Amino acid sequence: MTSAVGVLITRDAVLCSWSGVVSATPVLLARHDGVVLHGASAVPVLNPADAVGTLDVFRHIDDERIALAGGDDVRTVDVLSGLVDDAVRHAGVPSGECDLVVVHPPHWGPVRRDVLTVSARPHARDVLLVSSAVVACDAAQSLRPCSCDAQCRVVVVDRAPRRTTVSTVVTSSAGPDVVACVLVDATVPVTEDIAVATGIGSAIDEAGAVTSVCRVIVHGESDAVSLRDIESLTSVPVVALDDGDLATAIVPCVQPVSNTRTVVDDMSVVTPLPPVRSGAWLAERTAAMQPTRRFTDRRVLVGVAVSLAVMACIAVATAVSTRGADDFRTSNVAEMVDAVPTVRAGSATSGPPVTSTEASPPGREFRSAGLTLTVPTGWHVEPGTERVLLKPDVAAGMRIVLVTRELAVGLGVDDVAATVSARMASQDPSSTLDGLTRGPDVSRHPALVYSENASDGSTVDWTVIVSPGEQTSVGCQAAASSEDAMSALCAEVLTSIDLE
Structure with a gap:
């Protein structure tokens, strides 16, 4: 059996x-x-x-x-x-x-x-x-069978502290299919209950804009928005599930x-x-x-x-340490749908030469999930919190920052470009971001390029590769004296990138 x-x-x-x-x-x-x-x-x-x-x-x-x-x-x-x-x-x-x-x-x-x-x-x-x-749709169907016709549009709200998703699922004779997913509150503080509830309400309304929603399924726990709050946002039945x-x-x-x-x-x-x-x-x-x-x-x-x-709400372990300012820690980076990596007060020139067990022989390949690239000769990989750094074995005023982030279903290069443009437009005249434009495709995927001036005087040339479901940002950072060498190395790394 x-x-x-x-x-x-x-x-x-x-x-x-x-x-x-x-x-x-x-x-x-x-x-x-x-x-x-x-x-x-x-x-x-x-x-x-x-x-x-x-x-x-x-x-x-x-x-x-x-x-x-x-x-x-x-x-x-x-x-x-x-x-x-x-x-x-x-x-x-x-x-x-x-x-x-x-x-x-x-x-x-x-x-x-x-x-x-x-x-x-x-x-x-x-x-x-x-x-x-x-799975939530099937669990709800077991507890309270849906009376809709053969095709049914359901909204699933997955609540958690610091993160809530609203998914649109269409069920038919062929089975359920997630057609859209919105990350609601990754960019707003948890304490802004009204903003979170408004975001959920907007996502529910958008899901029912084309075809009416049969019901809303809610699971998970969050202090930001209660079940009663969600029930007040919609007129359709709400089914609550627990982890069991x-x-x-x-x-x-x-x-x-x-x-x-x-x-x-x-x-x-x-x-x-x-x-x-x-x-x-x-x-x-x-x-x-x-x-x-x-x-x-x-x-x-x-x-x-x-x-x-x-x-998302498991206690952060005190045993885990950061590697210092060079990691450029930010909150909720991995969960932000529309975020663009920002190099903050860090230096491409400061600090002693790095000794790493990750030192790379010529032509060594580095793989992270679906991405593969060739590490430059004489460089090494430093896995960091929320991003990966490529650095020369001997400090030379250069480094490459690699950040991969999730994109919600249906988002593409135009959406990412609009986000970057809006961010640039909202900054004051001393903005450090400049020159957003479409660049050449990387690994058969569209890419955006722009530059950023770091607080230490170095320049970061960003290439944002947009593929289905993810956004891969490659930042080539160099001091003024190393810009020419960095430009050549950056081109080599971008050419070597393979995204599955």
Whole structure:
């Protein structure tokens, strides 16, 4: 008989759809024999001398590596892979003999989805990805069947502190399809409740501008806007879901179980949750995979539900450190749909020569999710918080800044250009941004170019590559004495870029 399990990561723990808590978040870290262990592997060796702290890995989903206090670092995909392994192991399914359905936040684009796929791949025969908005629609249909006709337009509001998404999902006989996703409050303070509610209301109105909306589905928690606030914004029915509803909607339980949920400290203790029918999307994807499988009697495990609505509010680990002003930390950078990278008070010329374990031999390729580029000879990669830096091994007044950000569904180069233009127009006459224009395509994708004058006197030439679902910004920064050399190196790097 097929063994099916759904897993949902919340702010406090990893919930299994029918076996209670199987792992805790944030992730526990420990140093043992010079190696940093994380998750379940850190527990057996942990003592006060070994403790490194805890890590909120989901805050670093856009980073290749995560810097820790004490000079250590860990690969983001390794920590995420450990969470998946813990969930699979505690569910009692042999690693590698299952299929994983990774349920991702609705506004996550190909870069973040690729990170999830790479993290889950070692523990599964196959990895399928689906938007949480689709799962929410199916969960709502199970709890309160929709009375609409064959085609139904639904709005899904995914609430979280500091971030709310409004997705438009069209359901038909072919299954649900996310046709639009708006990131509402990534650019407004959480305390501006009215602004957030207004943004949600506008997104709901826009979703129903062409065809009427059948209902609004709400899940997740947020102090910025309540369920009552959302109900006041629309005249259509509102269906509220909790994390358990989403977890159990990923896959059905094989056997009927009692309607109970218990959060426990002992990972070996399990408590069942109720069964829910699986969605049409799951049946179709599973059926489509059958002809390519060599064996059909293996057990199937479906489900790693990753909910950004709760990821965003996991406590920031004190063990994670920044690398100084050169990282140019900004808030909510990875979640801003229309943001443009801004080089703030940092210097391309200050600081001692950098010694890095990431020093690169000639022609070394650097890969981050779906992007690949060639690191210049004599340069190295410094993974940073929310961005990656390429620097010469010996300080030469130059560096290259690489930032990848998600774009909402349907946004393209014209939208990004309009955002940059509006930002330039709103600044005072001493604005540091100048010369926005269309540049040559990069890796078959349209690009924008403009320049920026940093506070230290250096110049940053930005190239913004716009591809479906993401915006990749490459900033070539140089002091006046190094501009010619930087121009040639920047051209080489841009030519080497390959976006999948």
